[in-house]
Ligand SMILES: *[C@@H]1O[C@H](CO)[C@@H](O)[C@H](O)[C@H]1NC(C)=O
Ligand SMILES: *[C@@H]1O[C@H](CO)[C@@H](O)[C@H](O)[C@H]1NC(C)=O
């Protein structure tokens with residue numbers, strides 16, 4: 001992530017006019033203290049509850065910002081590093097039912113009783129991540145096609161983006177919501193006519209052209225045929241209309257596939273029936289798929305921004321009953337959870353491919369390439385998944401054996417909204 005500097009706060013350097021005599025410092029401090037206490041007391045006992053929040057939140061926010069500035073110093077900001085801080089109501093920004101999210105992500109509708117997972121915001125080290133601003137996003141994207149291309153985590157992010165924009169009151173129209181059955185294009189599209197903005201999601205779990213399980217749920221998990229030298233047909237057909245492209249595919253290559261270049265098999269992963277010497281793992285195919293996609297998107301010379309999203313890791317199921325799967329109610333605290341080696345490997349791969357694409361495109365190329373590094377912030381949120389609440393009122397009747405828990409995607413609204421806060425920051429800051 002690039003450098004982003006905030007003007008430093010100097011809260012204690014305000015000059016007070018000096019009078020002819022001075023009050024001893026401790027007295028001053030006590031007077032100030034007493035005044036603030038009285039003001040707070042007044043606020044707490046004499047104003048309606050809504051006002052208290054309204055007044056206290058900015059105050060706490062200010063203290064928090066100042067603390068963060070003082071504790072981390074005025075160094076450049078890296079949004080991929082940070083911690084979740086308590087911020088009541090921060091993620092309560094839209095109603096998932098009203099913006100028509102996938103039912104299995106609509107945790108509130110599905111009866112999830114605890115809502116504390118909506119009370120956190122991401123605090124990067126050394127700077128403040130501004131809350132999502134729908135008006136600013138739409139203005140920055142005026143007349144543009146914002147395409148999110150990839151797996152179901154990218155779909156999760158695309159729905160979040162559409163809801164953040166629609167939930168802020170901007171008129172919108174659902175153009176497509178074709179979520180299967182597989183074999184049909186899995187294409188979602190929303191239009192925001194006031195700014196001529198289109199937001200689309202294109203299903204492409206390998207980014208590259210894929211058939212098999214990717215298009216047909218009934219097949220075994222590893223039964224994918226992936227052509228690493230071609231963009232997937234669905235997004236490839238529209239590539240020349242895209243101005244902002246978020247690309248993300250981390251989960252499916254781990255499950256396995258047979259890989260092709262030029263129509264010839266070049267290797268496989270997780271196919272025991274094939275020659276074990278031909279197992280090429282998952283990183284090489286992922287690199288090749290990203291390269292093909294980035295070259296496809298750089299070729300036309302159309303000015304655009306391509307953002308490579310890193311893996312959003314799921315969480316281990318902590319129990320074997322529906323009720324005990326991803327049951328946490330709060331984010332992990334710093335030091336409580338480490339990224340897996342696999343997560344680090346995939347994050348590194350994305351940074352390297354972004355850098356390689358910048359080098360191939362050359363200085364001042366039309367295509368700007370950025371990284372949306374969400375791995376750490378997602379890994380710290382075991383509390384933000386639907387879990388059993390991917391089903392409506394899962395415990396209202398007897399739990400059925402076919403019922404599963406979702407500990408991979410995030411509730412909407414939920415932590416995935418932060419991905420779009422960072423996307424907004426990337427789009428609005430200057431090119432590096
Ligand atoms: C930001 O932090 C990540 C993770 O620690 C690191 O991989 C990346 O290189 C950093 N980015 C910058 C611009 O320093
Ligand atoms: C969301 O909107 C629906 C439909 O308008 C409403 O029934 C529901 O109570 C709302 N949910 C929340 C959590 O506000």
Ligand SMILES: *[C@@H]1O[C@H](CO)[C@@H](O)[C@H](O)[C@H]1NC(C)=O
Pocket residue numbers: 182183216218219
């Ligand atoms: C999906 O795969 C099954 C099993 O091979 C097959 O019977 C079915 O026709 C396929 N469906 C589609 C839409 O291709």
